[in-house]
Amino acid sequence: MTQDELKQQVAIAAIEYVKGESIIGVGTGSTVNFFIDLLADFKNDIDAAVSSSIATTERLKKIGIRVIELSEVDRIGVYVDGADEVNPQKKMIKGGGGALTREKIVAAVSDKFVCIVDDSKCVDVMGKFPLPIEVIPMARSYVARELVKMGGQPIWRQDYITDNRCEIIDIHNMNIMEPMTLEKEINNIPGVVTVGLFALRDADVVLVGKGSEVITY
Ligand code: 5RP
16 A cells, blocks of 8 residues: 555544544644545534644635634544654654644644554654754744753754744654653743644544554554
8 A cells, every 4th residue: 555545544544533523623734634635525514623724724624614713612522633753652743744833732622632644653762753843933043952952953944934933943863762751841941832742642542554454542
């Protein structure tokens, strides 16, 4: 199977989790795009969606799904999103597509986080994929120096501005042995908006496309 076929397969499996939900959260990225395209057939069953990025909002609207602001709801039944890496404890690195802050906010409000990935994203120890950190632009160099002290190699994602008008630093070569501790430590650096470690609010369900099957854990 190609990687796109694996993504399509997990997207189909994720549809089962939104059945019966009136408000759903929708993540960002190429895997979620397959999921959004499938949602077209269920749009009459869903009242509205809360989106995690401008790109996802546009895609949802194109297929006729109503997109509402997060502040219009106090809970979301289920949130479906991809990941850049996921470990056996369902902790993730996210933000390869730059939408980490809104993704983390929507995940926080959701009762259930369903992570959809192909098996290339499954790792035992996270950190091979550079860890994205969204920063307030004036703090970029300061945050980068602090990250060096923590043992990382920060690289500025040049010519990239997030939906929140902020910048991204990607940390290379970090073996993430204690994701929850690291998430808190990086969150504490002044100027950090969001770290792309999703360890404190991890996934509830992970659907992995592997060969011709979908593994659930
Ligand atoms: C975007 C994300 C995505 O979920 C992550 O990058 C995975 O994307 P893809 O499905 O394209 O591999 O966190 O900010």
